[in-house]
Amino acid sequence: MDDLLRRQLQIHACKIRMGIIEGVYNAKSGHPGGSLSIADVLTYLYFTRMHVYPDNPDFAERDRFVLSKGHTAPALYATLAERGFFPMDEMKTLRHIGARLQGHPCITIPGVDMSSGSLGQGISAACGMALAGKHRADNYRVYTILGDGEIEEGQVWEAAMFAAHYGLDNLTAIVDNNGLQIDGKITEVCSPEPIPDKFAAFGWHVIQMDAHDFDDIDRAFREAERVTEQPVAIIQHSTKGKGVSFMENQVGWHGTAPNAEQYEKAMAELTAELERLEAEA
Amino acid sequence: MSDVIKKATRESYGEALVAMAEKYPNLVVLDADLAAATKTGTFKKAYADRFYDCGIAEANMMGVAAGLAAAGMIPFASSFAMFAAGRAFEIVRNSIGYPHLNVKIGATHAGISVGEDGATHQCCEDIALMRTIPGMTVINPADDTEAKAAVAAALELDGPVYCRFGRLAVPVINDPETYKFEIGKGVLLRDGSDITVVATGLMVNEALNAAEALAGEGISVRVINIHTIKPLDKEIILKAAKETGSIVTAEEHSIIGGLGSAVAEAVCEACPVPVRRIGVNDTFGHSGPAVDLLKQFGLSAEHIAEVVREAVKAK
Numbered sequence: 001m002d003d004l005l006r007r008q009l010q011i012h013a014c015k016i017r018m019g020i021i022e023g024v025y026n027a028k029s030g031h032p033g034g035s036l037s038i039a040d041v042l043t044y045l046y047f048t049r050m051h052v053y054p055d056n057p058d059f060a061e062r063d064r065f066v067l068s069k070g071h072t073a074p075a076l077y078a079t080l081a082e083r084g085f086f087p088m089d090e091m092k093t094l095r096h097i098g099a100r101l102q103g104h105p106c107i108t109i110p111g112v113d114m115s116s117g118s119l120g121q122g123i124s125a126a127c128g129m130a131l132a133g134k135h136r137a138d139n140y141r142v143y144t145i146l147g148d149g150e151i152e153e154g155q156v157w158e159a160a161m162f163a164a165h166y167g168l169d170n171l172t173a174i175v176d177n178n179g180l181q182i183d184g185k186i187t188e189v190c191s192p193e194p195i196p197d198k199f200a201a202f203g204w205h206v207i208q209m210d211a212h213d214f215d216d217i218d219r220a221f222r223e224a225e226r227v228t229e230q231p232v233a234i235i236q237h238s239t240k241g242k243g244v245s246f247m248e249n250q251v252g253w254h255g256t257a258p259n260a261e262q263y264e265k266a267m268a269e270l271t272a273e274l275e276r277l278e279a280e281a
Numbered sequence: 282m283s284d285v286i287k288k289a290t291r292e293s294y295g296e297a298l299v300a301m302a303e304k305y306p307n308l309v310v311l312d313a314d315l316a317a318a319t320k321t322g323t324f325k326k327a328y329a330d331r332f333y334d335c336g337i338a339e340a341n342m343m344g345v346a347a348g349l350a351a352a353g354m355i356p357f358a359s360s361f362a363m364f365a366a367g368r369a370f371e372i373v374r375n376s377i378g379y380p381h382l383n384v385k386i387g388a389t390h391a392g393i394s395v396g397e398d399g400a401t402h403q404c405c406e407d408i409a410l411m412r413t414i415p416g417m418t419v420i421n422p423a424d425d426t427e428a429k430a431a432v433a434a435a436l437e438l439d440g441p442v443y444c445r446f447g448r449l450a451v452p453v454i455n456d457p458e459t460y461k462f463e464i465g466k467g468v469l470l471r472d473g474s475d476i477t478v479v480a481t482g483l484m485v486n487e488a489l490n491a492a493e494a495l496a497g498e499g500i501s502v503r504v505i506n507i508h509t510i511k512p513l514d515k516e517i518i519l520k521a522a523k524e525t526g527s528i529v530t531a532e533e534h535s536i537i538g539g540l541g542s543a544v545a546e547a548v549c550e551a552c553p554v555p556v557r558r559i560g561v562n563d564t565f566g567h568s569g570p571a572v573d574l575l576k577q578f579g580l581s582a583e584h585i586a587e588v589v590r591e592a593v594k595a596k
Contacts, residue, residue: 060353107351107380114351115380118371124341125376128348131333135309135354155372158341166333
């Protein structure tokens with residue numbers, strides 16, 4: 001990846017993180033930890049790989065995205081805003097009564113391809129979209145992001161069997177392996193590990209990547225696009241709360257909004273990071 | 282009616298899918314390893330490239346159906362009512378109902394008339410479950426003619442539809458040449474002034490037989506077929522409440538949450554008259570031949586007649 005693109009992506013990702021914090025702070029609720037851990041991969045998808053059209057969000061041949069771990073909607077919304085589907089300022093209305101930015105993704109929001117949030121269901125919908133693409137010989141691709149805790153849901157493995165059986169090579173599922181779920185470490189709650197082995201055993205092509213390194217993300221997705229006759233699982237090793245120092249690797253930030261002081265501190269950190277990136281650009 | 286033709290509505294379902302295939306090129310059919318029983322196998326035989334077996338995984342099947350619909354296809358997802366509405370309820374609610382996707386659910390083997398398989402497979406709760414989902418249309422056809430019309434109407438509608446079919450062969454009571462089916466419109470099958478029986482599914486024929494028997498006793502029974510439980514045709518029900526002053530409902534479903542509840546809700550709010558509910562009386566089923574079970578659970582013309590006599594006496 002060339003330096004300019006990498007820097008541009010880092011700037012977008014930083015703005016998306018600011019959008020996440022803005023949204024969750026103003027909502028006084030929501031899920032910052034798992035939103036921050038997927039900010040980089042969403043940035044990469046929406047600014048390099050996916051064919052999407054902010055002026056025509058429902059264009060039939062667009063690439064599709066389903067946020068199976070729907071509680072991290074702030075990350076998706078901030079990404080869509082940064083990509084131009086609606087103003088970033090709208091993040092301040094997240095979860096407010098009468099606002100369109102619902103607590104979990106809702107299909108009526110511009111750019112949101114599927115309502116989701118009840119864990120385990122998004123991957124099935126993504127399979128359906130990929131199957132429709134195969135059925136009509138369309139060229140679009142379908143991406144979905146699951147939580148590493150989410151894959152404890154049995155439906156995920158029903159979907160995994162289905163995708164492999166029908167050879168859905170137009171489907172890429174990203175597992176956000178940040179290692180934490182509400183009740184603690186995934187390995188202590190009811191371990192879904194070894195995650196790569198499980199997907200491989202279910203007939204998927206498995207790729208592992210560093211979730212916060214754009215060069216490694218780029219490598220992983222380029223490899224994914226070369227895979228045929230198999231769905232691809234990208235296990236991304238991420239840091240929950242990535243980008244806000246006091247939220248990183250803290251399970252307490254799974255579903256808690258920052259107070260005013262924490263909000264100021266988080267925004268100050270992200271603003272400093274943005275200024276640094278823009279100065280270097 | 283010397284030569285009564287009998288046919289299971291699941292057979293009608295399979296045939297209707299085939300009949301609709303050309304008109305709807307985006308129609309695809311999903312099943313969860315029950316194609317031979319749900320009769321989607323009929324469609325599979327005719328259009329193998331438009332049939333996708335999801336294996337024994339109903340939750341994923343409903344999610345796949347949602348994704349297909351979100352991408353512009355019209356999926357008919359099939360399984361037994363127990364699994365389509367029961368096991369997959371939350372997926373139907375959240376992945377199909379909430380985004381209001383154009384998914385059709387073909388649920389067969391509904392009710393006690395599943396027979397020998399017994400309680401685990403005798404779903405008497407599906408109408409109750411499905412009608413609580415906002416925007417879900419719920420259709421329970423009475424015979425072959427109506428089942429085929431229901432499939433056609435469901436495909437015509439843009440939005441989620443739950444169609445309920447049976448395993449047992451039941452008499453064909455509607456003439457396919459003249460029958461007009463409209464979603465949400467009840468059908469007045471027999472006029473009467475003393476009381477109204479509101480029936481759905483295979484109980485419609487039982488209601489007609491009961492009305493015929495009661496006519497001989499001087500009781501004038503109105504019979505209404507409610508094939509669409511949601512949206513409910515309140516107009517035809519309230520008119521009957523007003524004009525006949527007493528209602529008996531009849532369904533092959535729990536008396537909790539199904540047609541009886543829907544009718545009682547409508548009548549209570551706008552024209553309170555006594556409503557007696559015939560159905561599975563808050564109990565599980567058990568194994569046995571379907572015809573015997575229907576009798577045993579009071580899902581028969583004889584039992585309807587009994588309840589009607591009581592109701593008329595109480596007026």
